[in-house]
Amino acid sequence: MLIYLRKRIVSSALPLVVVIVGVFALARMTGNPAALYLPLNATQQMRDDFTARNGLDQPLLVQMADYFGGVLRLDFGQSLRTGEDAAAMALRAFPATLQLAATTMVLAVLLALAVGCWAALKPNGVADRISSFVSMAAASIPDFWLAIVGIWVFAITLGWLPTSGVSGAGAWVLPIATLLLRPFGVLVQIVRGSMVSALSEPYIKLARSRGAGELRVVTHHALRNAAAPALTVAGDLTVGLVNGAVVVETIFGWPGIGKLMIDSILQRDFAVLQAAVLLTAVAIFALNILIDMGYALLDARVRPVTARA
Amino acid sequence: MKTAAQTVLPGQSRAHEVVLSVRGLAVDIRTHRGTVRAVNGVGFEARAGETLALLGESGCGKSMTAKALAGIMDPVCDLAGGEVVLNGTDLGALTPKERLKFAGPELGIVFxxxxxxxNPVYxxxxxxxxxxxxxxxxxxKEAKVQAIELMKRVGIPEPESxxxxxxxQFSGGMRQRILIAMAVALDPRLLIADEPTTALDVTVQAQIMQLLRKLREEGQMAVVLITHDLAVVAEEADSVAVMYAGNVVESGPVSEVFSDPRHPYTKGLLESVPVHVARGAHLKSIAGSPPEIHDIPAGCVYQSRCPLVQDICLSVRPQLLPVNERSADVQDDADNYAGARPSRPGRVAACHFSKEINNV
Structure with a gap:
């Protein structure tokens, strides 16, 4: 398992470099930060000084080499806005997003498992039709629209929930509800589909012939077989939550990594943006490794050959 | 006349007692083209320590009969009638929950x-x-100890590891042994083996049949063996029920049925076994194919392929009647057989001409 892990980490390094190069180049296309940070009446001399001070007058390749040199020494540069360490800012914003994403995914997976299994028990039955409609709707509603309607209805009209911020449990409801819908809707359909096919396998019949009741058949025999596709898609959806987080955190003023990214782009705060993207990319790679380990845990057939047979 | 298998059976008191009695079993399948009757009034008895073979070609309803007996039919199938009595309990009268108590201790099935x-993940x-x-x-922990015992019983080497x-991680033959071990785990009175050797190569087939025989004799189980293999029936079974298009067309002790078939389908099957055929000679076969399940004709189900077909076969479905009592008078007297319950499985055939068949 350790050999496998090391292999995965090594093979993740190159894609990370590519991500950084891409973000590095794209960020600089947004324009010169000097135009934002200096007063409108700043002289050309002041602009050149600012650019040189921040190393932005160097050719792109030199800047990039400098940056990677720094990264290897775990120096991710400073924020243009605050002068703070970029990595520290990204790490400070990360837990807020992680909490939001983790809570959302746990809820989405649990709800989807329950609804998906319920639907799969009787394909094309009433439960199946209802869950199919609900999940399709949930997966199709755009998150930004839902977020704004949610604020309008529950925060402004009814006044039940705060419009933004992180104070109190109520503040979690709208961001989570907004983020939850799509993963929930997609997962219900995946769980339903793989449960229907698992439940029609001969080993399910055989389990019944041993006297296994409905609950045991579903939770013990079918669910573990149906879990792998759901796990794949759940991983993918978690990555998608980063996109959702950018929207939701911006709308609800959630101080997470998504909001940090947007602010950094708007402020041309390159170092912070790069640190945030790098941190997110590392988190996604870690997630993928966890998912692969999850497969191995669920199904002996996909365990790496180093594992004991 | 007794088969070899019968003579080697130990003479225990339970031996030969009727464990499973099936009467008029009918199964419907709901399809897009409407409901069809896949199993139509099938009946047979299985006795302790004996093997009953359900013989027939693909699609004749033999596997569906097995699943109906075991209570594990596909969701699109419905039990449309009949009576399945296992050890004196009418399985049809049980609630699904009560039935689960039978699945395992009373009845095991092998696929x-x-x-x-x-299950690949356990x-x-x-x-x-x-x-x-x-x-x-x-x-x-206790269950694992039992599992190891079972693996020993069915001859799997190094069961502890x-x-x-x-x-x-097992070979096909070993997997089949595991499946059999699962079915006999709780020493059921009835074992249903649905083509247990079809997916295996010939040498392994023999070992598996041997294992089934050993377990049957040890536990005095009644075995319902579902197969399309005439050789397996001849070697392993005590009695046989030949199925065609959802119906039992002939049944009785294997030795009698095979030596003196009274239904043209059985006769055709037996004649299509290649024995002592000269190289280059044509192998015999039954012309045509079974009727479409959506389109079972009135009259005899075998009419389209039968060499003896007459007008009566097109309009009147022949009853399953004792072959030696058949005459014009007792034509519709099927209850006579069903009620009498002979001490040995009787010879019955569903053909208007079961007497004349050997003169043709």
Missing amino acids: QDALTAL TVGTQLGEAFRIHRGLSA RVNSYPH
């Missing part, structure tokens, strides 16, 4: 394809032990 019949030990956990309330292996 054809052991790879798909075993060790064989877990699956072998499951019956003990469900029905006897054993702990995981193999118990933690997964199904894909």
Whole structure:
């Protein structure tokens, strides 16, 4: 398992470099930060000084080499806005997003498992039709629209929930509800589909012939077989939550990594943006490794050959 | 006349007593083109320590009969009638929950394809032990001990280490042994074996049949063996019920049915076995194919392929009647046979010309 892990980490390094190069180049296309940070009446001399001070007058390749040199020494540069360490800012914003994403995914997976299994028990039955409609709707509603309607209805009209911020449990409801819908809707359909096919396998019949009741058949025999596709898609959806987080955190003023990214782009705060993207990319790679380990845990057939047979 | 299998049976008191009695079993399948009758009034008896073979070609309804008996029909199938009495209990009268109590202790089933019949994500030990956990309330640890015992019983080498292996780590023959072990875990009175050797190569087939025979004799189980293999029937079974298009067309002791078939289908099957055929000579076969399940004709189900077909066969479906009593007077006297319950499985055939068949 350790050999496998090391292999995965090594093979993740190159894609990370590519991500950084891409973000590095794209960020600089947004324009010169000097135009934002200096007063409108700043002289050309002041602009050149600012650019040189921040190393932005160097050719792109030199800047990039400098940056990677720094990264290897775990120096991710400073924020243009605050002068703070970029990595520290990204790490400070990360837990807020992680909490939001983790809570959302746990809820989405649990709800989807329950609804998906319920639907799969009787394909094309009433439960199946209802869950199919609900999940399709949930997966199709755009998150930004839902977020704004949610604020309008529950925060402004009814006044039940705060419009933004992180104070109190109520503040979690709208961001989570907004983020939850799509993963929930997609997962219900995946769980339903793989449960229907698992439940029609001969080993399910055989389990019944041993006297296994409905609950045991579903939770013990079918669910573990149906879990792998759901796990794949759940991983993918978690990555998608980063996109959702950018929207939701911006709308609800959630101080997470998504909001940090947007602010950094708007402020041309390159170092912070790069640190945030790098941190997110590392988190996604870690997630993928966890998912692969999850497969191995669920199904002996996909365990790496180093594992004991 | 007795078969070889009967003479080697130990003379226990329970031996030969009727364990399973099936009468008029009917199964419907709901399809897009409407409901069709896949199994139509099938009846037979299985006795302790004996093997009853359900013989027929693909699609004749033999597997569906097996699944109906075991209570594990596909969701699109409905039990449309009949009576299944296992050890004096009418299974049809049980609620699904009561029925689960029978699945395992009273009745075990073995499938054809052991790879798909075993759950790929659990060790064989877990699956072998499951019956003990469900029905006897054993702990995981105790169930594992039982699983190892079972593996020994069916001849799997090194059971102590193999118990933690997964199904894909076994060969086809070993998987089939595991499946059989699962079915006999709780020493059921009835074992249904649905083509247990079809997916295996010939040498392994023989070993598996031998194992089934050993277990049958040890536990005085009644075995319902579903097969299309005439040789397996001849070697293993005491009695046989020949199925065609959802109906039993002939049944009786194997030796009698095979030496003196009274239904043209049975006769055709037996004649199509290639024995002592000169090289280059044509192998015999039954012309045509079974009727479409949506389109079972009135009259005899075998009419389209029967060499003896007459006008009466097109309009009147022949009853399953004792072959030696058949005459114009007792034509519709099927109850006579059903009520009498002869001490040995009787010879019955569903053909208007079962007497004349050998003169043709």
